[in-house]
Amino acid sequence: MLLAIDVGNTEVTVGLFHDAELTRSFRLSSETRRTADEIALTLSQFFPELGDNRGKPTGAVIASVVPTVTAGYLEAARKLCGGKPLEVTAATESGVTIEYRDPQSMGADRIANAAAAIERYGAPVIVVDFGTATTFDVIVKERRYLGGVIAPGIVTGAEHLIRRAARLSAFELKPPPHVVGRSTEESLQSGVYYGAVGQVDAIVRRIAAEEKIKPRVIATGGLASMIAEHSETIEKVDPDLTLHGLRIIHERHGRD
Numbered sequence: 001m002l003l004a005i006d007v008g009n010t011e012v013t014v015g016l017f018h019d020a021e022l023t024r025s026f027r028l029s030s031e032t033r034r035t036a037d038e039i040a041l042t043l044s045q046f047f048p049e050l051g052d053n054r055g056k057p058t059g060a061v062i063a064s065v066v067p068t069v070t071a072g073y074l075e076a077a078r079k080l081c082g083g084k085p086l087e088v089t090a091a092t093e094s095g096v097t098i099e100y101r102d103p104q105s106m107g108a109d110r111i112a113n114a115a116a117a118i119e120r121y122g123a124p125v126i127v128v129d130f131g132t133a134t135t136f137d138v139i140v141k142e143r144r145y146l147g148g149v150i151a152p153g154i155v156t157g158a159e160h161l162i163r164r165a166a167r168l169s170a171f172e173l174k175p176p177p178h179v180v181g182r183s184t185e186e187s188l189q190s191g192v193y194y195g196a197v198g199q200v201d202a203i204v205r206r207i208a209a210e211e212k213i214k215p216r217v218i219a220t221g222g223l224a225s226m227i228a229e230h231s232e233t234i235e236k237v238d239p240d241l242t243l244h245g246l247r248i249i250h251e252r253h254g255r256d
Helices: 036-046 067-081 108-121 154-164 184-211 224-228 241-255
Strands: 002-007 011-018 021-029 059-064 125-130 133-140 144-152 216-221
Touching: 002 067, 002 241, 011 241, 021 036, 021 241, 036 067, 059 067, 059 108, 059 241, 108 125, 108 133, 108 144, 108 216, 108 241, 125 184, 125 224, 125 241, 133 184, 144 154, 144 184, 154 184, 184 224, 216 224, 216 241
Parallel strands: 002 059, 125 216
Antiparallel strands: 002 011, 011 021, 125 133, 133 144
């Protein structure tokens, strides 16, 4: 078994693999401060196998973009798995050549996404990840990661709008019945939702034209399915792409 943990700014996604099969996964808030013991207890409640000596995972792999909580998850994984977890960084052998000017500035989750995309879908491919930020990662032939785009996340942008506008209030994020809203709530829904859809399609088309590629476009993250519903460029939604990327990197690390 393999325990895979993706620590993001808003959510932590955790999955348990049996070989290449993701058996179960869950998400929890990364905004809550937890000790290593609390994290270990939470993980063992979702994955009872972790407390069974006969079925202990053979390894653990972690990607984190939140330095203040990384140590707690590393220690919790060590306690549960009985060995040192692999922490993915730009220095980790991922099977992808990172062509960022400063590779060390690249988030571990984006490295995992790139590794999974190239293995599962081939190249050229663009990964659109809907999280605290909306990121676009561009991978081409010869396993080259060219770079990408970072935009404000959909929920992040909507929350900022509400904070800055005195007469606007919280609303449910979903596709409205009409593009032209018949109320303030519908107008907000339309602007945020179709703004996000349009942003994705426009950026993907500009990338494709600039790089002269015809990429597959894979979406992941919490809002991927909702945005893909009306997107003209998203080809497939893969909600567990990052976890699979962590598994792939762990397997590669084990072979080296």
